[in-house]
Amino acid sequence: MQPGDIFSPGDLLNNTYRIEAILGRGGTSEVYKARSEISGRVMAVKALRAEFASNEDFLVLMTREEDVREIQHDAVVRYFDTQRMPDGVVYLVMDYVDGPGLDRKLADGGMPASDLLVVGRRVCEGLIAAHARNIVHRDLSPDNIILRNDKADQAVIIDFGIAKDTNPGAQTIVGNEFAGKYAYAAPEQLSGTTDARSDIYSLGALLLSTFRGKKPDIGANPMEVVKKKAEPLDLEGVPEPLRRLITKMCEPNPDLRFQSAEALLEAFKDPDSMKEDDLASVMLDDATVIAPVTARVAPAPPVQGPISEAPQDAAPKRQSLLPILAFVALLVIGAGAYFGGVFDGLTGPRYPVADPYSMIIEKGSTGNAQAVGYVPSKEVEAALTERIEGVGGSAQLTLASGDISPTWGIGLLQMFETLLPLEEFRIAVSDDQVNVTGLAATKSDQAMVQEGFANGFPEGFNGTAEIGLGPRFLLPKDVHPLLEEHADCGPLQLMAPPPIGYGLEDRVIVNGRFANETSRSALQAAISDVAGVRPVRVEGEVLNASLCRIDGVLPTAGPGGFDIRLGYGDREGDNLAGRYQVGENPTIDVRLPDELTEGYLWVSVVDVQGVVFHLLPNRTRPDNSLTALRAEAEDGFVRVAFGLEEAQASGKLAFTVDGSVLGKSKIIALHSDGSLFDDLRPTTESVESYAEALIAAREASDVTVTSLDSALLTTEE
Structure with missing residues (x-):
């Protein structure tokens, strides 16, 4: 265990779960091993730190895990209970899965492909159960797959909450746009789109990493991540049929992946049943690839006109092939010239078709901007590159055609210029859909950019814009x-x-x-x-100025057990709230700790008007030694403010609530090892006078104040 851990071994939660050990620590939560005192069953307890338990965003993510209790499958962790403790800590009780995670297997050098086929099939069965409840995990990674009893056929999916560390350097991001680990997340998750196919991608990526025993290399910055995510995974050295399965699971284009966990399960059961055309999109010869994977080459125009049947004899058949071959060759040459730009002067330039037509422009907290994606013309390419480089950034742009409006490029540049005043921003474009997020350093910058989008997006675009107020990190x-x-x-x-x-x-x-x-x-x-x-x-x-003044000069000693009890002069019972109305007669008692037999007790009341009343000692009661006080104590308490009737008979101090003095007063009980003052203080004096006396006593005397106890007394109408 470490200092600051939420729980300690031996702690009993809800009179049921006894903490035995800690299993893991995160930025916002910790996971413990616990045992039910009722059933004896070993459980796992995930606790959210108290400082995050008051944050509704984290609570939503935490309770999202509770929703998983509706999933009934051995490949999905079971959730049983959610509780909030008096100190604010929220915890979940879930099934304890005893076994290593795939992250451990990865760290130990990886796993054989044959075992990973078993793991993949088992996890796929769990995803079917989750997706049937409309629950997408969004965060599948090696550390979220546990092998119960270290067996591949007993893999269990855990951690559906995505409530992890959001500090810089953390590998899990929580926000409106993206949730999940960069390394294993599907490309579409980078722009906030997630469905069941995203889990399929993540499963393929984690199987590949676990096979290799190496975490994926996804780049050193967001732009590199975006670029790499648009490319197929490197499957060199992966044996069949695992290679074939991962190929389709991790298609950058979700439409080319397995479309459901059910379809994937069938492929795991019989990989050889996968049709050749299922893999056509990634089986192209390198020489045919003229654009990134997310782009497709526009097909050549189809052959026009009827083709007559060939005669039955061989010789005429050979002769009839010649014009056909010549015609096909002409088409090939023409298509090559068409796409090579020979006819650009007549038809305008034609580039490979991108689908979807995507672009991401980011300006990070460092101020530099980067752009990665497609542009429709050299003019837009040059203009955007100039603007990006003008702010110290870089652009990686690809000329492409697509299903976009004629004003697409102009609109993109307009959005970039509108967002430049922001501390950081991100433009994510897919065809005509755009998602703009940004962070302004000041409210004026935020208002200016929001005004720029007040009437919608530039012509040809639809989407959303969220401009927050920073800074990104407040120190x-x-x-x-x-x-x-x-x-x-x-x-x-x-x-x-x-x-x-x-x-x-x-x-x-x-x-x-x-x-x-x-x-x-x-x-x-x-x-x-x-x-x-x-x-x-x-x-x-x-409080008030008087109480604050006294607080500033009081000794720094801690409480010593001289508890202050409030009551009523005209009736029995304690006043636990410490609130009195006009006309009431408070009584004040101070407990004398059993372990203390020597020293002196000083009790005063500082009221809202800045007057100090010395209850002990005073002229009617000058002896404030513990020895003298114990002689008159009852049940361990000594009374310092009395009921009116008793005070009138004995001359002791008593008071009633006056309507002219309403608010908070402070009762102070000091214990010292000697006398604080040379002379007896007056029964009443000003706060300033008493503060000066305390300062003088502290500077001139070798007497030590060993403890300070206090309580508030509130008077009201």
């Missing part, structure tokens, strides 16, 4: 100056700040005390101005 050091600036009642602190910064989905939580509501609201507004879209929550009590 705690950028918030600390705001805490110092607005701290008017002691130090303020960030609650559980991420060590490398707040992501866009992280909540910024501040805790502390404030002299008034205006201060708290001002801090909320100041942090919101720099936090962008992140939710901000400023927590803590609103």
